[in-house]
Amino acid sequence: MTDAERRAIENAAAAAHQSVNRFILARTLSGSSVVRADWQQNVARLGIAVRLLEEIATEVRTQAGPLYALRIALELRRVEAALMEPTLSSAADAVSSEC
Numbered sequence: 001m002t003d004a005e006r007r008a009i010e011n012a013a014a015a016a017h018q019s020v021n022r023f024i025l026a027r028t029l030s031g032s033s034v035v036r037a038d039w040q041q042n043v044a045r046l047g048i049a050v051r052l053l054e055e056i057a058t059e060v061r062t063q064a065g066p067l068y069a070l071r072i073a074l075e076l077r078r079v080e081a082a083l084m085e086p087t088l089s090s091a092a093d094a095v096s097s098e099c
Contacts, residue, residue, distance in 0.1 A: 002038070046083055053080050 001009075013023035053076050060072045 049083050050080055053083075 009024065010020055013020045016023055016026075018026065057073050057076045060069045060076075063069075064072065
């Protein structure tokens with residue numbers, strides 16, 4: 001959570017005459033949520049990362065030997081899959097430490 005998001009939650013809780021904890025609990029139980037202000041930037045960054053991965057894969061296909069290129073391409077697809085998951089929490093597990 002960013003400082004701006006924390007302030008927004010605190011301000012909304014104050015406007016509702018509730019503690020922050022009570023406000024968050026009420027919003028969670030009602031199905032309402034606080035929208036992250038930076039989601040568009042995160043989506044744009046993911047798009048850039050995917051484009052760069054595609055460029056790397058293309059370069060590997062044209063420059064590397066067939067087996068080496070295949071292995072790198074598979075690892076790049078695993079990175080891309082991790083980036084495209086709804087949450088990035090498992091991205092570290094999805095990327096192999098070997099290349």
